[in-house]
Amino acid sequence: ExxxxxxxxxxxxxxxxxxxxxxxxxxxxxxxxxxxxxxxxxxxxxxxxxxxxxxxxxxxxxxxxxxxxxxxxxxxxxxxxxxxxxxxxxxxxxxxxxxxxxxxxxxxxxxxxxxxxxxxxxxxxxxxxxxxxxxxxxxSVAERDARAAVLSQRVLETANVPVPNGDFEAGLEKWSDNPRATVDTAVKHGGKQAVRITIPPTQTDTTGIYLVQNIPITGGRLYAVEGFVKTEDVKAATLGDKPPTGGTIILEWADRSGKWLAPGDYAPGLYGTKDWQRITTKLMRSPKEAGFAIIFLALRATGTVWFDDLKMTEVVRHVVLTAPSFGQPVADNTPALAWQHGDPGPADLELSPDPAFPPDRTVRYRGVSHSPFSPDQPLAPGKWYWRVTIPEYGTVSTVWNFTQTAPLTADCTEPTVSPDHAYLTTARQPVTVRYRDNVAVTKANLTLDGQPVTGQFTPTAVTYTPPADWTPGLHRLEVEALDAAGNKTTGRVFLNYAPGVTEKKWLPNGGIAIGGKPQFLLGMYGVRTEDLAEIAQGGYDFVHNYTW
CATH class of the missing domain: 3.40.50.740 (Rossmann fold)
Structure with a gap:
């Protein structure tokens, strides 16, 4: 076809x-x-x-x-x-x-x-x-410019990373020595030949299960490897200490000297007899210390597998600005600036009345952990340019601008509500929700399960004490915080009251607390179900069971 x-x-x-x-x-x-x-x-x-x-x-x-x-x-x-x-x-x-x-x-x-x-x-x-x-x-011209600014932003940028002799037209050149691997001119996906690996049914060690090549990369970026695989009579077998994977492609990482550094991902393995199928690893972020991607063409099983037409892709995720819209007038001297990026990580935000961002005229916020973000100091009226950098991944947004129209002295900053979702342990347990404002919060309105309720107000928090016992189940408490300038913010708190149920809570420094008592979580590789009783007798309460 x-x-x-x-x-x-x-x-x-x-x-x-x-x-x-x-x-x-x-x-x-x-x-x-x-x-x-x-x-x-x-x-x-x-x-x-x-x-x-x-x-x-x-x-x-x-x-x-x-x-x-x-x-x-x-x-x-x-x-x-x-x-x-x-x-x-x-x-x-x-x-x-x-x-x-x-x-x-x-x-x-x-x-x-x-x-x-x-x-x-x-x-x-x-x-x-x-x-x-x-x-x-x-x-309008401004709206067309705004559309063009949005459409010109690239969310992803992909590039092919050369895999030398990934089509095996030069035999096994560039690939590691493997006594089980050979070039096959009769069976191939593209070109004149492919590579074949055969593991005999009597083999029990790891001889010849990998064909390997190191590919230079840029540490910290995203990569995936794909290729075409064909199998014949491939059966699961444990070879040495390696559990079976079938015929597959593995992506792992080496440091700049070529020494193994970190695991990556396994493409779906093929078993039995299958015609050519394209398989691919997940898109994986390489460690910053990485200098090479390690491509393993693997047969951790018995039978025969063919590989051909290997490709590697590098992906860069860009920062995408979302609000305020490009060129938009904003009557707010502490506007909420919003952006998106595919990976978590602190951002650096720059604001300047000059599109060149000179140091003496640029306001910089480093290590911003969330979007949207509002400056802590008011911006003067006029046109402001802004951009966002994610230093961990080396990505920088395009430059957008907005026109700030509010007076410098106006209070335009909304209060911030800090909801703390709570597990209620007593029948009439009070609930406290905290908030803050650049000037002061002057009022707080409470709504519990859709009905207005009254709480004890302070400029930094409001406390609600139920007049009757909490009914078992989930409750929703909405807190509207207002300041003297009329700025307001609404936060939502979910409350769970389940009498007779033991409280379980993840601890910030690791582990879990059950009924208020911290417990130790043990992580182990390869723990079998039949071994759990022996581990329990050794005094361990929990095992996080990592398995292949």
Missing amino acids: FLVVQDLFLTETAKLADVVLPAQSFAERDGTFTNTERRVQLFRAALKPVGESKPDWWIIAEIARRLDAGLGTWNYATAEAVMDEIAATVPLYRGMTYAALAENVKLPRPRAGQGNPSNEPTLIAMGELENISSGKVWA
Whole structure:
């Protein structure tokens, strides 16, 4: 079979294709949308095309021309030319030119006798990016710039990492010595040959179970390895001290000197007799100290396995700014700045009235642990530029800006509520919720399970004491904290009252407390179920059982 995929990204299907035709997104091309309300909407390109990507109409036209599918009828120069042909051919679109759409011209219903019965629904020209509900054009220059800023942010960036001789066209060059491995020219996935590993059914040691290569990497980045695997009569067997994995690919890490450093991931192992299948490890973050990825082509079983067309991918997750929107006016001198990143880790936030971020005009917050984040000092009115860096992963966001319009002396900071979800151990146990504000909290409103209740207020906390016994089950306490300027924040606390149930709580420094008594958790590799009684007799209360 011959598979052709036309897509924006290298999807799982595209990875299996013989040919991939790179298409453009709607943000990179001109065109129209027709929705289920029969409205036709014109859109224009907002971004430069990525790489060699092409619009869908161009790809289809090129294929048709090269197949000689009606010479002279596929010579479109623009998307507008395609629309002109649609308008000339399909009665419902008659008269709908790009010029008419851009001017928001309302076209009359095509008359009967023009190929359109009088009772046939009519398409409505919406105009360029028109708001359906209001009938007004909402795509101002500022809004278009904001859309372009959002669309230009890349969440992920992927790159192929060369695996020397990953297709085994140079035999076993670059791979480790293995007495069980050989090149096979009769069985291969691509090219002229593949590698074959055979473990005889009588073998019990680890001879020849791995074919290994170290690949230089950048420590701290994300990597995955994939390849095609074929098996014949592969059966589970423990070889030496290695439990069975079948035919698989393993990704692990070595330091900069090539010494083993840390484990990584195992791709799903294949057993029995299977035709070529693509298997891949999970996307794994390499340790910062790593200098190499170790690729193991493994057969921890008996039988025969073939490997071919190995690939390695590096992924960088970028910081994506989300709020305030690009160029947005903000009437708040301590605005909430929000961003997203695929990995946890402290962030560095920079704010400056100068897009070059000079040191003497830049406010820096280091080690920010959460998003959104508000500056602790008010920002002066005017345009502010901001960006976020995740130092642990070496990723930096694009630069956005907003215009701060509130007076410098205005109190725009909302109080912060610090909810502490509680396990209630007594029938009338009071609950205290703390809060803070840059000036002072002046009022706190409480709602318990949807009903207003009264608590004992202080400027730093409010305490609720139930007038009657807590009913067993889960309760929800909402706390609204307000300051003198009218800023307010609502926090939610979940309370659980289960009389007769022993309280279990994870301890911050490790372990668990049961009924208030700290217990020690023991982590061990390879503990078998049948050994648990012996471990209990040795005085251990818990075992966290890591198994392969």
